[in-house]
Each structure stands twice: as C-alpha cells, then as structure tokens.
Amino acid sequence: MDPVSQTSEEEIVDTPDADHLGKMIREARLKKGWTLEEAGKAAGIGRSTLSKIENNQTRPSFDIVRRLTKALELRTPQLFVQSGPSDISGRRDVTLAGQGEPQDTPTYFHELLCTELTSKRMFPYISTIKARDVSEFESWIRHRGEEFMYVISGELTFFTEHYKPLPMKAGDSVYYDSGMGHGCVSTSKEDAKVLWVSLE
C-alpha cells in the first residue's frame, strides 16, 4: 500500500462498551476533586444515583447524563464512543498540496481535504475566492456548528451577521458560530485562498 495514503476501511467488530460511561464520569468527578455529594449537588442529582452510575449499576437517563456533563464540564462526543467501523482510532489521512477533492459553487472553488477518513469530525477544506467587487456580495451561508478560517493568501473581506465587515489578509484567522450568516469576497486583484475547518 502507498505509504502516503494509508486510510484503510477495515471492518472492526462492534463491542458493547457497556462500562465506559461510568468510568469517564468518575474520572471527571475526581479530576475536579469532588465527592459524590458535591458532584451530585452541582448536577442536581442524588449521591446514591451518581454512585450507581459510576459503578455501571444502572443505565442513567439521557437527562441525567446531560446534567452531569454540564456540571463536570465533560467533553460530550467521547461519551458516545462505541467501537465500530466508523471511528478513526489509530488512523491518519494525508492530502498533498493541490490533491484535494474539488467541489465547485458559483462563488467558491472548494478543495476538500482528507476525504478518505469519512468518520472524522472536523471538515477541512481550502477555498479559492474569485476576485470581484465587494458590492457583489449576495447571500449568507448558514449551517449548524462552528467554523475556523485562516487566510492563506490574498486579501478579502469577511462578512458575518451582526458584525461589521472584517478586512483580512494572509495570516489572519477567525473563529465563529457558523449558524450566523457568513461569507467572504476577495478584495485583492488576485483570487484569495483560505483554509476552513468546519465542525458540526
């Protein structure tokens, strides 16, 4: 196999991961240095309930888990980890310069990166923004999630709902709620090039 593009889609057997949850919660609680009583109070649940959850003696309701994640400031995605064909553990995916998967729209020329790794959670892509006048700005893009943008080259104006237009140049970056309307136009003579990383 080509050493550069090693994304293999091997089938992995499913395992129950039954006692994963309790372990994680106990870990998070101890990390905060809390007793069952304290953590329970912070999350609004009884200490006996929490004890049983941590020892996997019960299947808690989604509500309870949600309250716990908030109180303990737990990262939620990892609570759902279940082994299966769709996780990226022990994998990597390389895309060489200019070798991304092209995807065009009227305004942007997108190049999707690392598309072999279908189960990844972030979506990186490079966009070429065609040079044109600021006045031509048309409609907002809007999609659930958050997004990071880094200007690789050129100059552009980045628009966000509720904010003033933002002039940007190579090396600048912005992080924003992509649920807000957003979009950008090149303000230099040449096309501008940006790297986007999107997370739903």
Next chain:
Amino acid sequence: MDPVSQTSEEEIVDTPDADHLGKMIREARLKKGWTLEEAGKAAGIGRSTLSKIENNQTRPSFDIVRRLTKALELRTPQLFVQSGPSDISGRRDVTLAGQGEPQDTPTYFHELLCTELTSKRMFPYISTIKARDVSEFESWIRHRGEEFMYVISGELTFFTEHYKPLPMKAGDSVYYDSGMGHGCVSTSKEDAKVLWVSLE
C-alpha cells in the same frame, strides 16, 4: 467596542431546552426517509418508544439515545446543546497575523489563535518548528481526540506511530487520531510553520 475583537462574555440565562432532543431525532429519521418502525428496528427499539421520544413524552435513557445516534448517524455534540454562558452562538473571534497568544515548549513555538472564545470546541494554533536534524526526534505527543495539520511554509517530516515518516511541504495536510503518538521536525534550512486544529 473594537469591531475586530468582539468576543463578549455576556451572561445568558439558562433555558431547559427540554424538547430539543425529540425534534432532532425526528429530523434525522425523516432525513433518512425512515418510518418509526424502520428506524426503531435499526436502533433496536420499539416504534412506540421512538414515537414518545420524538414527541418529548418521555425522557429516554442514555443507552437508547446512543443507539439512536448510531443508527441515524446523528452528530452527537449538538444533542447536548443547552443555552448558557458557555456557548458561542452568534459570536466570532478574530486573531490577526502574528497576534496569537504565545506558548512555548522546547521543541515548538506555539501561537494560540482565537483564545477569547473560550467555549469553542476546536483549538487552532500555529507552530513554528525549529530547523534541526531528523535524527533529533525524541518523544511522541499523545492526547485524546483528533487533529488536522496544514503546512503553511517550510519542509518537515511528520511522524506517526504505526506509520512511516511522512515528508511534507507547504500546502500538504494530514488528519489523524491524536491518540496515536505523533510529532514533527523541520527538514528545511529554515524553520517550518504549520497550522494545527485540535479537537477533543
């Protein structure tokens, strides 16, 4: 307020978001064009149960929700959204070139980007990798989550456990499980510069 750096930490009142879950699940099911029966079968639960969940007439167990997210291929983080002081809705955070928050280690010079938005889920930073010999490579970095790296300038070799060393140059990118040991060294005369986006 400075229009460029508008990250405000206003207090937002907490709302229960009680009927968020059902709505999302119904949406995901319909998107797949499935009936209650079909979706239930795929997730291994009864259609009556699913009906009640979608109509928020019950507080499902975490297990059931997990099975549903798997069957419906739902993005899990958004199931946990609860309004509160710590989400980024309607916000943005800008970092101009070279204005990131510096953070040094023996091997890397990191510049953290968009640090005002503390509740964001992805962590972007630019690293300058000091020029040195490949043989000097020491120890693996390893942390839970996934990571995306884009080479801004210079040439380097990217190391990942279980894989062959990967020579990279400006414009190349790689996405990998950051739980695997990883690290990189510059192979050009000058320092190399890379953009990393990390997600736990």
Next chain:
DNA sequence: GCGAAAAGTTTCTTATAAGAAACACAAGTT
C-alpha cells in the same frame, strides 16, 4: 367516497431508574 394498508399515537403492563434512608467503612480525635 369507501375500504384497505401503512404510519403514527395512546393505552396498559412490567421492568427499572432515581432518590431517601439505612448501612459500611474509613480517617481523625479524644
């Protein structure tokens, strides 16, 4: 419009989660 089939909702039963209180087990204190 009427019947038949399919999709969704509402009982009804039972299995079980959640919390209170009792219990067990430490680590200090006198």
Next chain:
DNA sequence: AACTTGTGTTTCTTATAAGAAACTTTTCGC
C-alpha cells in the same frame, strides 16, 4: 478503643421508561 465525621455503597420505595397491543390518523387505490 470508642466516638465522630465524612465518603461511598446498598437496600427499599415510588416514579417512570420501554415495549406490546389497541387505537387513531393518514395515504392510497378503486
């Protein structure tokens, strides 16, 4: 060593989730 206090575990009760089946609504054919 007995007493206290603090932490986690195990009953025990009751509130409720989950599934089966009955019921309602929608969709489609004729």
